[in-house]
Amino acid sequence: MSRIPTPASIDAAPAAAHEALNAIKAKLGKAPNIYLLAATSPAALEGLLALSGALGKGQIDAATRERIALAVANVNGCDYCNSAHTYVAKNVAKLSDDEIALNRDGRSSDPKADAAVRFARKIAIERGAVADADVAAARKAGLTDAELVEIVGNVAVNLFTNYLNEAFKTPVDFPAVAAKRAA
Numbered sequence: 001m002s003r004i005p006t007p008a009s010i011d012a013a014p015a016a017a018h019e020a021l022n023a024i025k026a027k028l029g030k031a032p033n034i035y036l037l038a039a040t041s042p043a044a045l046e047g048l049l050a051l052s053g054a055l056g057k058g059q060i061d062a063a064t065r066e067r068i069a070l071a072v073a074n075v076n077g078c079d080y081c082n083s084a085h086t087y088v089a090k091n092v093a094k095l096s097d098d099e100i101a102l103n104r105d106g107r108s109s110d111p112k113a114d115a116a117v118r119f120a121r122k123i124a125i126e127r128g129a130v131a132d133a134d135v136a137a138a139r140k141a142g143l144t145d146a147e148l149v150e151i152v153g154n155v156a157v158n159l160f161t162n163y164l165n166e167a168f169k170t171p172v173d174f175p176a177v178a179a180k181r182a183a
Contacts, residue, residue: 003168006037016042020049033173034080034161044164051157058150063093064113065154068120070103072158075124077181080165081158083174104180115141116151123155 007013010021010031017039021031038045055065066089073081082104089095089103099109106121108114119138122130138148164170 002037002171004037004040006033006168006170007039008036010036013039014042017045020045024049030173032084033170034084034165037168037170038164048157048160051153051160055150055153055157058153059144059147060116060150060154063089063095064108064116066093066095067099067103067108067113067117068151068154069158070100071106071117071121072124072155073162074104074180075106075121076159076162076166077179078162078165079176079179080170080172080174081162082179083172083177086177087174112142115143116147119143119148120151120155123152124159128152 010018010025013021013036020042021035021039024035025031035045035048038048056062060068066085069081069085070089073085086100089100090097095103102108103117106117108117115138119130119134122134135148138151139145143151
């Protein structure tokens with residue numbers, strides 16, 4: 001049960017969030033509970049969407065952003081995000097079940113994505129305090145400095161949603177997939 005009320009619909013959310021929620025609904029076919037909950041504070045929803053949108057224009061491709069989201073959700077034990085990103089990874093990014101399983105463990109079958117996901121997982125576990133060797137390994141795998149910065153950004157946006165969902169127990173509105181807690 002949610003610890004704060006999740007608006008039951010777009011109309012039940014604060015009016016200042018309606019435009020953003022309607023845009024999400026147009027894109028996804030619904031306004032998922034994470035966005036409805038974030039809309040409790042239209043400013044928080046705006047920040048979430050702004051950072052996500054900006055990172056979507058970066059060098060890290062959509063499939064790797066989903067891989068990172070899965071790794072971070074499982075570090076933090078976030079069932080909501082694990083469920084949502086499993087659904088998106090499979091149905092939108094078209095990742096295989098085997099790849100999704102690897103991503104949950106902070107790995108990938110694609111060498112460059114593997115470096116990105118491993119680095120993201122390390123950032124989440126170490127709360128940003130990665131070693132020089134971690135940065136060097138990511139660079140050796142072909143990640144650019146811009147990609148490294150974007151990985152940190154993707155970890156940050158996923159930490160926000162993981163913490164929001166875990167703090168307030170957002171009702172899962174995707175096929176449920178239990179997350180691990182890696183750290």
